[in-house]
Amino acid sequence: MNTHKVIDTHYSNEEGNIDFIGTFEDCQSYIEEQSSLSESSSFMLRIEELNERERDLLTEEEEEEATEPT
Numbered sequence: 001m002n003t004h005k006v007i008d009t010h011y012s013n014e015e016g017n018i019d020f021i022g023t024f025e026d027c028q029s030y031i032e033e034q035s036s037l038s039e040s041s042s043f044m045l046r047i048e049e050l051n052e053r054e055r056d057l058l059t060e061e062e063e064e065e066a067t068e069p070t
Contacts, residue, residue, distance in 0.1 A: 002058050003050055006030055010044045019045065021058065 004027045011017035020030045027047045034045060050058070 002055070004047050005050055005054070007046045007048055008044055009046055021050070 002021050002023065004022065004024045005018050006020040006027045008017050008019045019034075020027060022030070024047065031045050031047070
């Protein structure tokens, strides 16, 4: 279950600053991976917990995807 998000602090909410969504461990791995690709951009990444509304929206999207015919 997705519980956290990686925020790119270089961008605002309006610009789409969410880089990645996953578990806390997934987010840590994502930042480590990004750090290995470009050390200059990794300091602008921050992990935050998803708020209740974000979790609800993600759950709804996952349920819709699961019920779509293939």
